[in-house]
Structure formats: structure tokens, C-alpha cells
Amino acid sequence: xxxxxxxxxxxxxxxxxxxxxxxxxxxxxxxxxxxxxxxxxxxxxxxxxxxxxxxxxxxxxxxxxxxxxxxxxxxxxxxxxxxxxxxxxxxxxxxxxxxxxxxxxxxxxxxxxxxxxxxxxxxxxxxxxxxxxxxxxxxxxxxxxxxxxxxxxxxxxxxxxxxxxxxxxxxxxxxxxxxxxxxxxxxxxxxxxxxxxxxxxxxxxxxxxxxxxxxxxxxxxxxxxxxxxxxxxxxxxxxxxxxxxxxxxxxxxxxxxxxxxxxxxxxxxx
Amino acid sequence: xxxxxxxxxxxxxxxxxxxxxxxxxxxxxxxxxxxxxxxxxxxxxxxxxxxxxxxxxxxxxxxxxxxxxxxxxxxxxxxxxxxxxxxxxxxxxxxxxxxxxxxxxxxxxxxxxxxxxxxxxxxxxxxxxxxxxxxxxxxxxxxxxxxxxxxxxxxxxxxxxxxxxxxxxxxxxxxxxxxxxxxxxxxxxxxxxxxxxxxxxxxxxxxxxxxxxxxxxxxxxxxxxxxxxxxxxxxxxxxxxxxxxxxxxxxxxxxxxxxxxxxxxxxxxxxxxxxxxxxxxxxxxxxxxxxxxxxxxxxxxxxxxxxxxxxxxxxxxxxxxxxxxxxxxxxxxxxxxxxxxxxxxxxxxxxxxxxxxxxxxxxxxxxxxxxxxxxxxxxxxxxxxxxxxxxxxxxxxx
Numbered sequence: 265x266x267x268x269x270x271x272x273x274x275x276x277x278x279x280x281x282x283x284x285x286x287x288x289x290x291x292x293x294x295x296x297x298x299x300x301x302x303x304x305x306x307x308x309x310x311x312x313x314x315x316x317x318x319x320x321x322x323x324x325x326x327x328x329x330x331x332x333x334x335x336x337x338x339x340x341x342x343x344x345x346x347x348x349x350x351x352x353x354x355x356x357x358x359x360x361x362x363x364x365x366x367x368x369x370x371x372x373x374x375x376x377x378x379x380x381x382x383x384x385x386x387x388x389x390x391x392x393x394x395x396x397x398x399x400x401x402x403x404x405x406x407x408x409x410x411x412x413x414x415x416x417x418x419x420x421x422x423x424x425x426x427x428x429x430x431x432x433x434x435x436x437x438x439x440x441x442x443x444x445x446x447x448x449x450x451x452x453x454x455x456x457x458x459x460x461x462x463x464x465x466x467x468x469x470x471x472x473x474x475x476x477x478x479x480x481x482x483x484x485x486x487x488x489x490x491x492x493x494x495x496x497x498x499x500x501x502x503x504x505x506x507x508x509x510x511x512x513x514x515x516x517x518x519x520x521x522x523x524x525x526x527x528x529x530x531x532x533x534x
Numbered sequence: 535x536x537x538x539x540x541x542x543x544x545x546x547x548x549x550x551x552x553x554x555x556x557x558x559x560x561x562x563x564x565x566x567x568x569x570x571x572x573x574x575x576x577x578x579x580x581x582x583x584x585x586x587x588x589x590x591x592x593x594x595x596x597x598x599x600x601x602x603x604x605x606x607x608x609x610x611x612x613x614x615x616x617x618x619x620x621x622x623x624x625x626x627x628x629x630x631x632x633x634x635x636x637x638x639x640x641x642x643x644x645x646x647x648x649x650x651x652x653x654x655x656x657x658x659x660x661x662x663x664x665x666x667x668x669x670x671x672x673x674x675x676x677x678x679x680x681x682x683x684x685x686x687x688x689x690x691x692x693x694x695x696x697x698x699x700x701x702x703x704x705x706x707x708x709x710x711x712x713x714x715x716x717x718x719x720x721x722x723x724x725x726x727x728x729x730x731x732x733x734x735x736x737x738x739x740x741x742x743x744x745x746x747x748x749x750x751x752x753x754x755x756x757x758x759x760x761x762x763x764x765x766x767x768x769x770x771x772x773x774x775x776x777x778x779x780x781x782x783x784x785x786x787x788x789x790x791x792x793x794x795x796x797x798x799x800x801x802x803x804x805x806x807x808x809x810x811x812x813x814x815x816x817x818x819x820x821x822x823x824x825x826x827x828x829x830x831x832x833x834x835x836x837x838x839x840x841x842x843x844x845x846x847x848x849x850x851x852x853x854x855x856x857x858x859x860x861x862x863x864x865x866x867x868x869x870x871x872x873x874x875x876x877x878x879x880x881x882x883x884x885x886x887x888x889x890x891x892x893x894x895x896x897x898x899x900x901x902x903x904x905x906x907x908x909x910x911x912x913x914x915x916x917x918x919x920x921x922x923x924x925x926x927x928x929x930x931x932x
Binding site for chain 2: 363393404
């Protein structure tokens with residue numbers, strides 16, 4: 265794999281106590297998530313992305329809410345109309361809440377399965393809702409690569425940027441596991457991040473990313489203590505080291521597993 | 535408009551479905567107008583419909599070394615990859631290029647969710663039963679993890695899960711990776727299996743026919759669901775005789791989760807982009823394998839687009855009457871059908887259909903036709919308004 269070079273033009277983040285990218289930068293600076301920002305059980309927290317129609321803002325499946333919130337933040341920061349952006353949506357587990365509920369219904373009486381729940385169960389539901397809300401006819405791809413889902417998302421989005429010469433939106437998310445699935449598909453806290461990646465540097469570019477294959481295994485990425493709780497989310501485990509590097513505004517190298525037997529390096533240059 | 539791409543060689547391909555194991559069985563059934571749909575004998579709770587079931591998977595456990603991955607979807611993958619020497623061709627490519635230079639891009643909508651469903655039917659208190667307490671099964675990436683372990687690839691590996699366009703879009707992902715030098719070759723796989731989620735889910739949406747599906751028939755009343763495994767090995771150069779991927783188009787309807795855009799906006803964009811990347815005009819196309827699910831709305835929209843974009847010169851058919859709608863595997867299964875039609879010079883019938891939707895009566899082949907095909911398209915349009923059209927060209931004659 266040759267080096268893929270892209271520029272970060274926008275960043276979105278959503279997690280309990282971290283409402284957006286400026287909030288994450290504050291948390292890193294202060295070394296603390298303000299208690300007022302985490303009300304109730306963080307596992308139940310969810311955003312209300314304004315890009316969705318009001319009826320869907322609360323009712324849409326959690327992955328749709330998380331991915332849409334982070335994605336619209338990133339597009340706004342990049343000054344891009346979401347309708348113009350091709351997109352990649354990546355998640356380790358997909359919609360664990362719907363999978364749990366759907367499998368429980370199917371075990372009890374499969375004829376009771378709700379049509380809405382079924383069409384919301386597809387892995388590309390966040391991509392589907394996003395393209396409808398954003399009036400976006402560009403390609404949208406939903407992917408998964410197990411624990412390497414975020415790294416695979418970076419590689420896929422950077423490939424589309426380089427191959428098609430246009431900016432691409434990458435949205436990554438995982439929600440909290442429910443029911444019997446929690447033991448085999450663990451995820452203890454919701455988290456979403458999004459990036460607008462573009463092929464050329466512009467005045468608004470935050471950093472250059474050079475993505476290339478790493479010989480040997482990725483170094484373990486320990487999360488700083490203030491973010492340690494997010495180690496329970498498989499997307500956060502891979503995305504936060506990159507976000508922290510971007511927040512430092514200094515050259516850095518982040519290494520991530522990109523498959524069962526493969527790793528990538530991401531060189532960050534402000 | 536995207537710019538023209540260099541063709542990509544399809545050095546090997548195979549498919550297994552209700553029509554049988556491998557290319558020979560697939561071509562024989564298509565040339566004999568023999569369908570694979572039969573009465574539903576899969577669900578425990580009765581559901582009167584036709585299904586396209588692959589026979590014998592129940593008695594084909596994975597080899598001991600891969601027992602962790604054992605489930606219906608990965609069994610079908612292992613069964614399918616053995617056909618037509620595909621496994622050997624894939625291993626030879628890994629040997630030739632190096633494991634880190636071969637991408638593994640898979641498409642699936644069901645993945646191994648059948649195993650999750652089974653676990654919920656047999657809960658041990660509030661836990662999955664011990665035999666199914668295996669993380670590699672309960673993930674959208676189960677197919678990718680299994681094939682990555684079985685093949686030993688160390689290049690990029692990902693699952694595309696965009697419902698019914700999943701295993702069409704994997705061709706586009708592979709083309710970009712190879713063009714950019716991210717990989718020298720890609721092993722593509724699309725595998726979907728019958729499970730309660732899709733059978734009862736599509737039934738809840740009132741999209742399942744009680745009979746064998748009849749694409750583009752004026753009396754069509756819904757889909758029949760099937761299962762399939764398809765594989766392709768793509769590389770930059772390859773044998774001159776190998777067929778080529780010459781274009782693709784990907785788009786979004788931006789309209790509704792489970793209803794197509796009424797004017798087929800996304801479908802038109804996908805078609806236009808596929809032709810642009812291939813450097814082709816609509817009149818260059820000899821054959822189109824249509825998405826043709828046989829739901830009233832899907833086929834109505836696709837028929838209108840077809841009639842609008844293509845002249846009566848093009849031949850088109852939908853083959854889901856043979857195999858059922860194999861969802862996440864449909865893209866690559868129908869790519870394989872299209873490549874076989876090109877290789878053997880025939881247009882497959884639109885099986886089970888009698889009276890063609892008037893809009894496409896001129897283009898639609900209800901009956902099988904013997905004719906040479908040099909350039910062909912395959913359409914895959916799915917949930918979430920996810921569209922993909924692939925363009926293929928025949929290799930240099932032998």
C-alpha cells in the first residue's frame with residue numbers, strides 16, 4: 265500500500281460529556297469532563313442532530329443520531345454543504361440495540377417483527393438517513409471491520425478522496441451493547457466521531473494525514489486518564505488517539521490495527 | 535462526471551446459489567430455464583413463500599481449524615469458495631503478490647446474524663448458550679474475519695454492508711485500491727444466507743410474494759428471498775482473455791429507507807457514472823442484468839429509467855426468478871451471471887414472468903435469447919437508497 269495523503273478540513277465528536285470538537289479540546293486542556301456535562305446514565309445519553317427532521321431527531325435509531333450529529337458538525341466546520349459530500353460510515357457492531365430487540369422478537373414470535381425495526385436494522389441505516397436528511401445523492405458506504413473498523417474507515421475514506429479527487433465525509437460510531445449481545449459484542453459507552461477529508465490543503469485545513477501500512481503490529485494506544493472511560497467503546501479506542509494527536513497541533517504518528525493481521529500508521533502534520 | 539478508468543481484469547470468479555455449486559451448475563440452469571426457487575421449508579414458524587435455498591449446508595461444518603467461525607453464512611462462504619478452483623486461484627494470487635498486497639473486500643447484509651438469532655432462541659438464562667458465545671459470529675464483519683483467517687491475507691480487509699448493493703460496491707472499492715496502489719489484487723466475496731431476520735422482516739414490510747417472484751411482470755407482487763455466495767479475483771493486468779470490470783457508478787437516492795426514489799434519481803446517477811467511467815454510451819451496451827426484485831414499486835421505477843436511458847437495441851433481463859433475491863450477495867451473484875452470459879453468448883430469461891411491464895416490453899427478454907454480448911451492465915439498488923451499477927466487457931476471444 266502506498267501512502268494516502270489527505271487533509272482534515274472538519275471534525276465532529278459526540279460522546280457523553282463531549283458535545284463537539286471544541287468540547288473535546290477543552291476536556292484535554294482541563295484534564296476533566298465537567299460533571300454538569302454528564303447527566304444521568306451516560307449509556308442512555310444521545311444527541312439530537314438538527315439536520316434530521318424534528319420527528320426523527322428523537323425517534324431515529326441511536327446510530328443514526330450519533331453518526332448524523334458528528335457528521336453535521338464536521339461538515340459545518342469544513343464549510344461544506346453535506347449534500348456535496350460522498351461518505352463512509354463505519355462501526356464495529358452496528359445497531360446493537362436493534363439487533364438485540366429484533367432477535368428477541370424473532371425468538372418469541374417472528375410474525376411480530378415490526379417493519380420499521382427491520383428496515384432500521386440494516387447496517388447502512390445511518391448512511392441512508394444521512395443522505396435523505398442532507399439531500400445527498402453522492403455515494404454513501406457503510407462498512408465494518410471488527411475492532412479495526414475505524415482504521416478501515418480511514419483507509420476507505422482516504423482511498424475515495426485520492427481516487428475521486430473530492431472531499432469525503434467519514435463518520436464512525438458505536439452505541440452501547442444491550443442484552444445477551446453485550447458479552448460477545450462489548451461496548452459500554454456511546455461514541456461518535458466524524459471527519460471531512462479533502463485531497464488538497466485549504467485555508468481551513470487543520471492537518472495533513474499520511475496513511476500507510478505499518479510493518480508489524482500497531483503500538484497499544486493508552487487513553488489519557490480523562491478519556492479512560494471511553495476505552496469501553498471500540499470506535500473510541502481507535503479514533504481518540506487520532507483526535508488527541510490533532511488537538512495537540514504538533515506532528516505525531518498514530519498506529520492502528522487495520523485488520524486481523526495488518527496495521528496502519530497515520531502521520532499527523534499540522 | 536467521473537473520468538474514465540483503466541479496465542480491471544476479472545481473473546477468476548464463481549458463484550453458488552439455489553441453482554447449484556459453481557459456474558457449471560449456474561450456467562446449466564440458466565440455459566435450461568430451470569429455476570431454483572421452492573416452497574419455504576426454512577423457517578420454524580410457517581411463512582408461505584418461495585425461497586432460494588442452497589442444499590446441504592446443514593451437514594457441511596467448517597474444518598476443525600476454523601470451528602470458531604462455524605455458522606450457516608460462513609459455511610456457505612467455504613462451500614462456495616471451493617467451486618471452480620477459486621480457492622486455489624486466490625491462494626496463488628496471495629503467493630504471487632504477497633499477502634500484504636492482496637485486499638479482501640466482502641459484501642454482506644445478513645453476515646452471521648442467523649447465529650445470533652439461534653442464540654436468542656436458546657438463551658442460557660440471560661446469556662447466549664455457551665456454544666454460540668463466540669464474538670467472531672455476532673458481528674457484521676464475521677464473513678470478513680473468517681475469510682481473512684482462512685486465506686491469510688494481510689492487506690486491507692473490510693466488509694461493505696449496504697443491504698442489496700453490498701457486493702456490487704465491493705468491485706468499486708477494489709478498483710480504487712488497485713488504481714491507487716493500495717493493493718495489487720483483490721479477493722471479492724459476497725455471501726448472504728437465509729435467516730429469520732430477512733424472511734420475516736421483508737414479510738413485515740409486505741414485500742414478499744406468496745409465489746415464485748415474477749420480475750417486471752404486470753402481475754408481480756413481491757420478492758422471493760434466496761441465499762448465495764459469489765467470489766471474484768480482480769487484478770490490474772491479468773490474462774487478455776479474462777473479462778474486465780470497465781466501470782461502476784455508486785449513488786444515493788436521498789429519498790427513503792425502503793422505497794425507491796419515484797423518478798429513479800439515484801439509479802440514473804449510478805448508470806451515468808458507470809457509463810462515464812467505462813467511456814461508453816448507452817447504445818454500446820448489449821445486455822443489462824436488472825435489479826428486478828419483483829416488488830411493484832422497484833420494478834416500475836427501474837423500468838422507467840431503463841426505457842428512458844436505453845433504446846430498444848439493448849437486451850435486459852432480471853434473474854431473481856431463478857435464484858431469489860440474495861440481498862447482500864445479489865451484486866456479485868448477478869455479476870457472475872452477467873459474466874457467464876457474456877462468456878457463453880446468451881441473454882438469460884426473466885424466469886416466471888409472462889406479461890412484461892409495458893414501459894420495458896421492447897428491452898426486456900422474457901425468454902432466453904442466444905446472442906453475443908460484448909458489453910454488459912448489472913444493477914444493484916438497495917435499502918437506504920444505496921445504488922450501484924457495474925459495467926463489464928468481454929475479454930479478448932480465445
